[in-house]
Amino acid sequence: MSGPNDRFRLPDDLPVALARDTSLWSGGRVATGGAPWKMVRLAEATLPHVAALRRAGRAGLADPSPVGRALAARLLDLGMADPLPAPRPGPHDVTVVIPAYERADELARSLEAVGDVPVIVVDDGSPDPEPLRRVAEAHGARLVRHARNRGPAAARNTGLRLVRTRFAALVDSDCRPMDGWLDVLVPHFDDARVAAVAPRIVPESDGTGLLARYETARSALDMGLRPALVRPGGRLGFVPTATLLVRVAALPDDPFDEDLRLGEDVDLVWRLGDRKWNVRYEPAARVAHTPRLHPVAWAKRRHEYGTSAADLARRHPGRLAPARPSAWNLAVLALLARGRPGMAAGVAAVAAALLARRLSRLPADWSLAAAIVGKGTAADAAAIGHALRREWWPLGLVALAASPHSRLARAAAAAMLAPIALEWLRQRPPIDPVRYTALRLAEDVAYGSGVTAASARARSAAPLLPDVRFPESVSSAGARAREAAARWIAAVRPAGRDPRSGRPGVSGSARRGRRAAGRR
Known part of the structure; x- marks a missing residue:
């Protein structure tokens, strides 16, 4: 590549x-x-x-x-x-690749939505190939078939080998691009450093129950309203390949790792970034997706997402750490949890003063250092709360249970629950805050249990261990400040x-x- x-x-x-x-x-x-x-x-x-x-x-x-x-x-x-980039009407030099396994009715809806572009459907070993064959033939799509089920990574690779256009759109069979999607996404490739652009994927169903309303507010595939550069450590560390437009020349042969049944999209995005390509998220282009609304299927899918962590941690060492707190920020948070805000403020002030000294060559005053310390402490608190809900979920559940009796447990519970409360206040979903919080916790525990199960099977704690950033020695910091x-x-x-x-x-x-x- x-x-x-x-x-x-x-x-x-x-x-x-x-x-x-x-x-x-x-x-x-x-x-x-x-x-x-x-x-x-x-x-x-x-x-x-x-x-x-x-x-x-x-x-x-x-x-x-x-x-x-x-x-x-x-x-x-x-x-x-x-x-x-301004939207640009077609025709576009794009081929759509749709991996499919059974669910012919979903494939028919997807083919109706993709528009007037060449389409390759890859039947990934469906037990009965006839329904998919009939649907593909009715819509003029080219159909290829795997003799056995090999997973979505292999199906996408098979389709990509047959693409002869500059761009390929990977679209899952349960996804339905909305009008004008390519007009919005294709102009991003005017920047020659862009390898892939992802649209916003939003759930669409006829359901009105609790899970349907929760999915509308918070789908696992919905990356939100804000555009972003997708990169590890950024606000968006990955985008799903449920729908993704790619520059074919940027891809290696067989770009998806066929040993991965899950997480192959994260792996591809990270490898593209390692090669200095840019991947972008563009929410102005929208794609409808059929969500899983049965409680067991919903929780099982979140668990399955978590099981990809061990394989990804082995392929990308250090990128799956659940939190990367500063030792200074940990000291501040520990003092706050112990009910000593004065000492916490003192530690934060010392940290800001040391950082200001290191930044003395920059044309900025102490307010920049103070802002970094304040935002960093808040971000580390949120990251720890997130890890307690997910990767460290057993500790998180203990903290919630013990919060009436322990100051430390109450602090941990606050770190877990405050971000959810703020999320509810910002979005105002059509669910009361109690049930919204319960579903958020259930979703995170389901995902976290997948991480812990995969880590146990792989005999690796890498996806569970934090990456704590310790301060340099005083002499080293002073020598290297300038x-x-x-x-x-x-x-x-x-x-x-x-x-x-x-x-x-x-x-x-x-x-x-x-x-x-x-x-x-």
């Missing part, structure tokens, strides 16, 4: 907008945010262009100047900006090429701000 051309210049007419979680400090000289979260220093030459992006807001801006294009490309690669601060730079120059990057007008590198916060 080759990587994208680093010398490619972003199209002049492609607008970009600052991502919603990108923050600017010191008059635009320092930016925080991205995927994963990081801190960058911007060169003086970029400041007017950054200010113009800020003024444009979510409407975006296409700045055709060399500095503007280089800045936009860099911000896109960092996940600090979102591309805003060097580290100097490397937190993504400087954009008005002309010329940087010999290290090969990109026009771009020099320097972005260092993860979290790493700095973790070593305060």
Whole structure:
């Protein structure tokens, strides 16, 4: 699998907008945010262009100047900006690949929805091949068949080998793209560094029961309302391949790992990122999906999702850690849990002071360090609560049961439940908060039990262990403070090429701000 051309210049007419979680400090000289979260220093030459992006807001801006294009490309690669390509009507150079196993009625609905494009249906060893054959023939789709069931990864690979167009759309047989989906997704590939774009997948059923309403509010396949750069450690670490548009030239032979029955989509997205390709999520394109609404099938599917963790942890060491807290933040949270807010505030103040000293070369005052410490502590609390609901679910259930009698258990319960309460308040789903919370906990426990079961079978604790970031020694931190601060730079120059990057007008590198916060 080759990587994208680093010398490619972003199209002049492609607008970009600052991502919603990108923050600017010191008059635009320092930016925080991205995927994963990081801190960058911007060169003086970029400041007017950054200010113009800020003024444009979510409407975006296409700045055709060399500095503007280089800045936009860099911000896109960092996940600090979102591309805003205009929808473009077809015809599009796309072939649809649909893996199918039985469920001919679902396949018929999917074929009706994909539109007037070539379609390859791969029957993955259905016991009775005739219903799928009749449906494919009725819709003019090409049908190929596996003699035995080999799993969705193998079915997708079989279909992709037959594709002769520039792009391939992977669509599961229980998915139904909505009108204009390709018009929205295809223009993203004007950026030659984009390997894949995922639409928003929303549940669609005739059910009105509790699970149907919960799925409408929180489907496992729905990645939300906000566009994103998909990357490990980012807000979206993966996208499902239930529907995914891919650049065929970016894929290796047999891109899906056929040894994986689950998690093959995560594996592909991460390998594309490792090759410096970008994967994007575009919620403006929507795809309907048939959810599982029987309680047993619903919980079983969540459990099955969790079982992919051990295989993924073996293929991608270190990426499945359930939490990556800073030791400083853990100290603050532990003191708060013990009912000592004064001492917790003191520790946070020391951490902020040390971080401010390390950032002294940046054009920012102490407020940046204080914001990083505050946001980092809140994020680590939420991550621990998330792990207690999922990977560490036995401990989480004990904490909930013991919360009336233990201050520490109450703190753990608060970390588990507060994010769910905030989620309910933001979304206002058509379910009362008690039942919504109960279903969220049930969903997380089902997933977490899959993680623990797979870890036990693999005899590996990797998906269960946190990655705690400890501070450097004082002498080491002092010796490296200037060097580290100097490397937190993504400087954009008005002309010329940087010999290290090969990109026009771009020099320097972005260092993860979290790493700095973790070593305060």
